[in-house]
Amino acid sequence: MAPERDIGTRERNPAGATAAPRPRARLDQPRAPRHRFLPEWDPEAFGRLSEKIARFLGTGRFIVWMTVVIILWVVWNISAPVALRFDQYPFIFLTLMLSLQASYAAPLILLAQNRQDDRDRVNLEQDRKQNERSIADTEYLTREVAALRMGLGEVATRDWIRSELQDLVKELEERRRHDGHVVFPAERAERSPGRDADDR
Numbered sequence: 001m002a003p004e005r006d007i008g009t010r011e012r013n014p015a016g017a018t019a020a021p022r023p024r025a026r027l028d029q030p031r032a033p034r035h036r037f038l039p040e041w042d043p044e045a046f047g048r049l050s051e052k053i054a055r056f057l058g059t060g061r062f063i064v065w066m067t068v069v070i071i072l073w074v075v076w077n078i079s080a081p082v083a084l085r086f087d088q089y090p091f092i093f094l095t096l097m098l099s100l101q102a103s104y105a106a107p108l109i110l111l112a113q114n115r116q117d118d119r120d121r122v123n124l125e126q127d128r129k130q131n132e133r134s135i136a137d138t139e140y141l142t143r144e145v146a147a148l149r150m151g152l153g154e155v156a157t158r159d160w161i162r163s164e165l166q167d168l169v170k171e172l173e174e175r176r177r178h179d180g181h182v183v184f185p186a187e188r189a190e191r192s193p194g195r196d197a198d199d200r
Contacts, residue, residue, distance in 0.1 A: 047115050054112035057105050070094065 025031075056062055073094050077087045087093040 047111065050108045051112040051115060053105075054109045057109065070098075 073087070074091065077085045077089075077091065
């Protein structure tokens with residue numbers, strides 16, 4: 001019994017392995033949630049918010065409001081009493097605020113553009129597939145119309161049948177005139193009714 005146990009342990013722990021074997025993960029059960037120290041957020045919600053902000057930054061309303069705020073800021077810090085001024089003449093704090101706004105606006109705009117590029121890529125792929133289906137349908141219909149035209153070229157029309165019958169009637173009348181033979185059985189029956197009665 002002991003040698004069998006040694007063989008089993010040798011197979012599980014190959015020779016030279018010093019680390020303890022890792023416990024196998026169960027694939028039929030979900031993983032336990034991990035504790036994260038960083039805050040979690042929904043990427044989709046964050047992307048939608050960034051798109052709203054980027055759309056607002058690209059409007060005239062934002063430019064008007066930013067211009068009004070800057071004018072009020074400068075006028076207040078020039079004309080207000082010295083004790084109430086919070087940003088003296090070089091307006092360093094205003095420059096800092098505008099730099100901070102620009103540093104946040106640029107990544108938000110890039111994120112919105114990336115999301116728009118992803119949507120455009122998906123739309124282009126769908127349009128390409130739709131165009132391929134439309135081209136395949138058009139080629140199929142073209143082949144069907146060509147087959148119908150070829151088939152209609154071989155179908156006897158009413159005018160063609162009428163002209164063929166007229167040609168046959170003329171040919172039979174010409175034979176009758178030249179040979180003197182009765183060609184149509186109806187004419188023969190009209191000429192000799194007694195004979196037909198005897199035959200009956």
